Amino acid sequence: MIQIQHLYKTFGTGENAVHALEDISLDIQKGEIFGIIGLSGAGKSTLVRCMNLLERPTSGTVIVDGKDMTALSEKELRLARRNVTMIFQSFNLLMQRTVLKNVCFPMELSGTPAAQARKRALELLDLVGLREKADAYPSQLSGGQKQRVAIARALATDPKVLLCDEATSALDPTTTASILALLKDLNEKLGVTVVVITHQMSVIEEICSRVAILDGGVVAEQGKVEDIFSNPHTDAARRLVYPGGVSLEQYPAGTHAVRVAFNGGTAYQPLIASLAIDLGVKVNILGADTRNIEGRAFGTMLLGLPDNPNEAAKALSYIRAQPNVSAEEVEYHV
Template sequence: MSESIIQIQHLNKTFGEGPTAVHALEDINLDIRAGEIFGIIGLSGAGKSTLVRCMNLLERPTSGSVIVNGQEITKLKDKDLRKARQSISMIFQSFNLLMQRSALDNICFPLELIGVKRAEAVKRARELLKIVGLEERENAYPAQMSGGQKQRVAIARALATNPKVLLCDEATSALDPTTTLSILALLKELNQTLGVTVVVITHQMNVIEEICHRVAILDSGVVAEQGDVAEIFSNPQTDIGRRLVYPNGVQIDHLPASRVIRIAFNGGSSYEPLIASLAIDCGVKVNILGADTRNIDGKAFGTMLLGLPQDDMEATRALRYIQAQPDITVEEVPNHA
């Protein structure tokens, strides 16, 4: 999982000109690795759709380069570009199925476009229907299917040409939570069984939490931070990161006047044993002033604010004890009073 499949270098996208120009993307640099599930998260209007559309040149970048599979596609002419695009497929929030075609014929459509014979296309479409769990519904029309089923057909259609990359722009945003989970499980399975690289665009943190290996946070057209999901989750470095990861965030106003520390759990054990052992091992009682922790794969991530005792020696003892714990980072919150 080390080789890169999509590299974005110094990419800029500006819509319009002059004083009304919109700088949708500014100096974006990303390296998406073959075989991973990469998430791009941001608030509405952050530039996510524009960025993902630049990955297959549905949108032409104003400057910068997009390298797919070692090929700088921003330099390709029409014919070669069409060929390169076959290795990148896309699914959308609104499914974008052809309403006048059955599930089977929707999946056959991209194969028809590249001249695959009918019998062969049908065979491939049936295989794909099976993979997405819809073999019983090949004759159903989009109007007769649920949102989850429509997205499954769209996924099957996207996979018809054996792409290396599947771009998903808010693919679960129109679905209820249960259906969202089933579609995410399908994407994860396709990633594992077919080895397809998946790029997930979303405004929902739980989507990232559910399936992504790495994530980039986009804020007003700029990558605010990127890294392993576990790292970003345990200790977001930017305001926007904290806002997305902990929407009910730990507030640091209204704190009492003793020393306050922020600890970040980086995937070690859960937090209760720490607070308990502080009391038992050091005889120090700390106040939990705020906590926003979550479990990923049974490991604790997140931050907690602790008020240390007024007594300086006790406070120092507690601090040293916490500093000695593995998988926990600690910092003093300055000037909170």
């Protein structure tokens, strides 16, 4: 649905130039929920605005549903943007209009007859569970309700792509979960491709099938969410997946340990207890950052190995033989 090829975006010139995006290449499949995550300043919002050409790339191409957006005239671009709509952290509702008229607004701009626009708007409010609020004003709504109205408005032009730029960042955890469930439901019912821009890994793990991690304007890592959760390869990915960190640096130099990655096996597999019972080898848990996702274990654990080389080798061999687990030896040097 979206192909981004060697995209660069630079603000300013000369010594004052800021390279916001550098050589970004992504393929987003039709009908999937794709996540783009990074810390503040990573270039996420610039990238999403390049997808519908609200921000024109310095170089590179953005192809949406077979159309090269960078090659379109202004008139052609306005029409193409109806297929690529956005929802924002701040909702961006028109405060002087009712909920119904907010949802009607994009259809008014495209020349849809008033009766037809009203009928479609009511259908969309039904879809997001807010038909009873049709005559209310945004000031009378909660944050979650405002975002539902924004989603209904974004769907008014029957888009093929819905871009969500930090759409849940201003919401509490319970409301965030309900909005994510709504996006997932809309994706399944309507087949709309959803691109989620966020700095929260919990959002990615909740609804995305694939993810790209942005760091300093470049794609540090991309792939299936479960693969990156189970075995992040880059420092940028590790900082996002395990923000608490699992590090040897707080222990004495020469500490010998093994970093264990859980790759989606049962969350209740008693690895440490089994190691002690089966081999009589005791290890210390130096740090852990794991999570249970639908009964499957993802994350890493840092285990201090015994000083005895034979016992350490037996423990390492045992761990590596377990299903859905990988392990690497690590040693801290000053």
